[in-house]
Amino acid sequence: MECAVSKDFDLYRPSEEHDFLRETVRSLAEAKIAPFAAEVDETSRFPQEALDALVSSDLHAVHVPEQYGGAGADALATVIVIEEVARVCASSSLLPAVNKLGSLPVQLSGSEELKKKYLGSLARAQGMFSYCLSEPDAGSDAVGMKTKAVRDGDFWVLDGVKRWITNAGFSEYYTVLAVTDPTKRSKGISAFVVEKSDEGVSFGAPEKKLGVKGSPTREVYFDHVRVPADRMIGGEGTGFATAMKTLDHTRITIAAQALGIAQGALDYAKGYVRERKQFSKPIGDFQGVQFMLADMAMKLEAARQLTYSAAAKSERVSAGGEGENLTFFGAAAKCFASDAAMEITTDAVQLLGGYGYTRDYPVERMMRDAKITQIYEGTNQVQRIVMARNLP
Template sequence: MDFQLSDSQRALQDMARKFAREVMRPKAAHHDETSEFPRAIIASAWENGLLNMNLPESCGGLGLSHLDQLLAYEELAWGCSGMATSITANDLANLPIVVGASEEQKKRLLTPFTQEFKLAAFCLTEPEAGSDVANMGTTAVRDGDHYVLNGSKCFITNGGHADQYTVFATVDKAKKHKGITCFVVEGRPKGLTAGKHENKMGQRASDTVALTFEDVRVPVANRIGEEGEGFRIAMETLDNSRPITAIMSVGIARAALEYSLEYSAQRKTFGKPIREHQAIQFMLADMAMNTHAARLLCHQSAWLLDEGQKNTLLSSYAKCFAADMAMKVATDAVQVYGGYGYIKEYPVEKLMRDAKLIQIYEGTSQVQRLVIAKELFK
């Protein structure tokens, strides 16, 4: 085991930290207040090599390791987790292609993302099939050299701005998860409609919409894997993406801790800074301890992937622990700030709202516990 970062990893981390500090944070409050999509900032992330970090070198990508990606994404989430969610959405949408497509498909569908700024969306969740993916209602019917997609998806990040959609649909509802198949929809073809932007509690900078598919034609050449392989591809995708989602929790928690340390040094009660009161010290100590523990879980789950090992259990440990931890740390940060923590002029109430979503998306904390139990029973 070696916990030292290489020079190149430190350089990547520093670059992402500078981008988060100088580009994301100054605009974070504005985009949180207005829910305006930060397209210019995400485009700047692309220009700086901080978008599509999971693309292989064979497609013109950077070929970064999973651990390398985590180093950058912690910093971006520290800057603004809403913006970071829209940035990581490209990775999530392209992961099924990375893990399940042929080499021809990878080069055709992924290379354009390295040549120009493009956004992608991952389309799995449905109104009646969130955690229960096998209950999927979106259908794909073969028609010659095409499939015809019909159905709806919800809570789709980047859905209103995407240039490409990775869509999961069933070729046979009776087969449940064995009928799920993965497709790539390029552009905004006839029949694909995006709904209104959802007015969310937190992570308001990220675009979240519902999508409707009405007789959307997709070439057979854009089917990823064989019919019925979509569920496996989706689960492998989520194993790969969980460490990234989890590390975003660490970025939020680290920000909450840093703000709390700063404020507790300035705010005085009973004649001394509140950080000199043992009650506050215990809170700060727990915040720091749990943030660091979550980071180590995230790094180990990413390291397993880099070593070619299965990480389902560790990635669920990381996602569940880190998400719950971030919610607790952000809530404690509001408590450290007292009444000021409840006012939008101060930064920690945003962190508390942002943290809540990570307990919900890409597998709720309860679903992660189900995955953990299932893995333990093996």
């Protein structure tokens, strides 16, 4: 489907094109993704039905520019796609979200040849993209990574381990950060595109997680992996800067995921309290329940406005704008929206009482799924450090 929209959208208000996109994605998600969400979570299996549905509608990587065969969607459109998928299945929302995370370094800093090859392949659904930054001993302290790349003629040879890699083993392409000069700290880190088929690439066992259980998370091992030199993303030593610029943009997609999870929980809770009766009337008629719903909706709308504002800034930065302070707003959106999602989903479970605590109802899954949004792409404690260093 065509989902490119105007880049002149209002800071807080989506355009008619965005609204139409939301309706389209919501219909698709409810018809082709929601029916499998509980079973995907229960069995911890890859959401293939969701991937097939997203690919068939050209929604699997909407951020890829049109010149590389993509839909050319702006940042807010990408947020809306992720939000609406997450509303029914958080695991499935990581398909478009991580495709952007993994490929954005190529889009930001890669050569034209890399963009044509890998962004084009992603747009044509010839393979998903994953992002390899974290390591067993280098999570929040990413500069402390130990994966190394050594030059050998026209190749770089990579050795090391990456941990917590979303869609590892299912993605064909990986943006990998590695140390090329250990004497230069962050300026001695470079980025590469590694392919799943490269000799020496292997994967660990799937992690057994609390939530987003349908999204595979594994370690990725690099054992003397020879990567052609032209697969370096940007210049030598620029990888860490590219990685941080990437996160400025993609933390907004985690905020979008949090919005969707929270919206799904609120929607379900609203319906439940209208039907559930105690003391001969719907529990939604009690003031205490009404206040809970009001607070949930208030927090969600505040998170949405901050996220959409950050998306607008992301788009303007991508277009060459300056002075947007995207680093602050991306961190703020991710932090606020994920904290709100955790609170809203917890309250949704509370509103359903004992039923909410069982797997017969979706809100316990949503509460478990919400937790990860406070952790990945930088814990919310790290986000607060980022914000404090970049105050408007």
